[in-house]
Amino acid sequence: MNLSLPAFWAVIPAAGVGARMAADRPKQYLQLGGRTILEHSLDCFLDHPSLKGLVVSLAVDDPYWPSLSCANDSRIVRADGGDERSGSVLNALLQLNALGASDDDWVLVHDAARPNLSRDDLDKLLAELADDPVGGLLAVPARDTLKRIDKRGRVVETVDRSLIWQAYTPQMFRLGALHRALADSLVADAVITDEASAMEWSGQAPRLIEGRADNIKVTRPEDLEWLRLRWVNRR
Numbered sequence: 217m218n219l220s221l222p223a224f225w226a227v228i229p230a231a232g233v234g235a236r237m238a239a240d241r242p243k244q245y246l247q248l249g250g251r252t253i254l255e256h257s258l259d260c261f262l263d264h265p266s267l268k269g270l271v272v273s274l275a276v277d278d279p280y281w282p283s284l285s286c287a288n289d290s291r292i293v294r295a296d297g298g299d300e301r302s303g304s305v306l307n308a309l310l311q312l313n314a315l316g317a318s319d320d321d322w323v324l325v326h327d328a329a330r331p332n333l334s335r336d337d338l339d340k341l342l343a344e345l346a347d348d349p350v351g352g353l354l355a356v357p358a359r360d361t362l363k364r365i366d367k368r369g370r371v372v373e374t375v376d377r378s379l380i381w382q383a384y385t386p387q388m389f390r391l392g393a394l395h396r397a398l399a400d401s402l403v404a405d406a407v408i409t410d411e412a413s414a415m416e417w418s419g420q421a422p423r424l425i426e427g428r429a430d431n432i433k434v435t436r437p438e439d440l441e442w443l444r445l446r447w448v449n450r451r
């Protein structure tokens with residue numbers, strides 16, 4: 217493991233609507249321990265001494281961002297969100313180019329809806345991938361028995377879980393390679409749900425770094441209920 221941590225840029229895609237959360241506002245603006253989920257998701261990066269700058273992608277008509285205190289933080293630059301997460305990330309990478317970032321710089325992309333990233337996991341990702349030719353992502357090995365089902369919802373088989381992992385964020389790649397992979401896969405209309413899948417589409421094999429399972433993405437209401445209980449106990 218490389219013990220000196222590389223400098224990096226951060227990108228936080230925060231332009232989603234949170235359809236599965238079905239709240240009165242996009243989930244990144246829901247409250248957790250007196251602050252928004254988005255502010256917690258930014259914390260780990262803004263506190264990091266190796267951060268070169270941070271771009272947050274926001275919906276063009278986002279009415280919530282200006283009221284956050286971090287909206288005035290000079291280290292944070294805005295980009296416009298896209299129709300899909302990949303478009304929001306691509307716009308942020310263009311902003312990084314405008315800020316003077318170079319193709320060889322590391323970029324860490326982290327969901328606005330993952331407020332419980334630990335500093336240990338962030339440092340582990342940076343250290344493990346510092347010398348990697350491709351980059352990679354935090355991930356968690358499948359824990360439960362996995363079933364494949366048919367269209368009627370009946371089990372067809374129990375899947376071998378030994379090689380199945382859940383993709384988490386941050387995902388860490390070189391700016392130039394990630395930009396090309398996202399732009400090319402967009403033109404090809406490929407299904408891209410995270411940065412790693414764009415890199416895979418372009419023929420690269422990202423490395424998985426095992427992270428904490430509690431770096432969860434707030435996707436459904438029960439995720440936020442679980443995090444709120446955890447926050448009460450940790451403060």
Ligand SMILES: Nc1ccn([C@@H]2O[C@H](COP(=O)(O)OP(=O)(O)OP(=O)(O)O)[C@@H](O)[C@H]2O)c(=O)n1
Binds near residue numbers: 326
């Ligand atoms: N067009 C989009 C869609 C998603 N995201 C961001 O990508 C992250 C992960 O996506 P997901 O959990 O799918 O968020 P939503 O798209 O908001 O959720 P849903 O799919 O339930 O609508 C979130 O931080 C979300 O804000 C984004 O920046 N731009």
Ligand SMILES: C[C@](O)(CO)[C@H](O)COP(=O)(O)O
Binds near residue numbers: 382383384409410411
């Ligand atoms: C990037 C991601 O969080 C990795 O787990 C995920 O792919 C986001 O989108 P999803 O639609 O919830 O899979």
